[in-house]
Amino acid sequence: MNRRNLLAAGVAALALSTTVLPTRAEDPIKIGLILPMTGPFTSTGKQISAAAELYNQQKGATVAGRKVEIILRDDGGVADTTKRIAQEMIVNDKVTAIAGFGLTPLAMAAAPVATQGQTPMVVMSAATSVITERSPFIVRTSQVVPQIAAPFGTWAHKQGMKKVATVVSDYGPGHDVEKWFSEAFKAAGGTVENLRVPLQNPDFSPFLQRVSDMKPDALLVFVPSGVGAQFMKQFVERGLDKSGIRLIGTGDVTDDDLLDGLGDVAIGLVTAHHYSAAHPGPVNKAFVEAFGKANKGLRPNFMAVSGYDGMHALYEGLKKTNGAGGEKLVEAMKGLAWESPRGPMSIDPVTRDIVQNVYIRKVEKVDGHLWNVEFETIPNVKDPAKAK
16 A cells, blocks of 8 residues: 555544534434446436435435435445545535445445444445445345345245256355355255356356256346346347246346346246335335336336335434434334335344345236236245354
């Protein structure tokens, strides 16, 4: 580390360790939202920020008699930028909490900053299991990859699949999908071969050719939200849609925001996930209608519902603390339970992680549009990685 970087790091550490001045009753409660609003993961930022604003509008922009102000900053999906923005928000903007975090590396970069600043950090997207262990100030309202992948592995074997190939993006969540699906599938009696694709600028063609040569019963795919269309295009170009190899995946590949763009080739694709815009029930129906009305007909996806629920956790926690942040707010969010648009969910009081239903869904065309239609529910799933 050169002298300039060393000095900058020292200044940041000093600033974060400085005692925070007490807030006044008239001071707003500031929520710092750090999201990729530009770059390859723009869909994630767009969905989460829109849902956070919707919650703020619906529930009234005040908590404990103080105005709630959302400060949105774009990190472009770059971890160093995420860390810098988190530091600036805590030190300069005096935010009560930071939230968002579109990918695992971004959440990992911000975690030590949250700890140093004793600032609650609500993860609304990043899904690697270990994230909540990186700071005692982290609460997650998105998903945990093992809680999706493990039950899906057991389910797949029950459907008669004996040999499966996996293709996953080569970063934390992809590794989790590979590990937890494979372990559950093999425990049920199946065999698995695993392939990893670069996260940045992926070309799936050579990996799909290897899958074709393997001739498995099924191919399980995991790619980040927004990359599913590229995968499906190359899947068809390689002729795998007509090969007899069954395509299954986590719900990221059939992201509601982009599903219609996949085309009819996606019809029949079975996925496991925690949310579908087609989820039945009045809470979700109202959410989908309000989200579309506020965003020019945009369909909410699983990122949107995570942002919406993240704001709910913050609002309810702030009500319990009378607007106080820090450790008190983290404690107040532990154990919260409510009916989300995704169904019943809660925050585990021990792990600060999400407990929720996992749904098995199939892509169907309804009234001219593609939807993830749920047909089986695995209720109240915790992160199996933390159960060991």
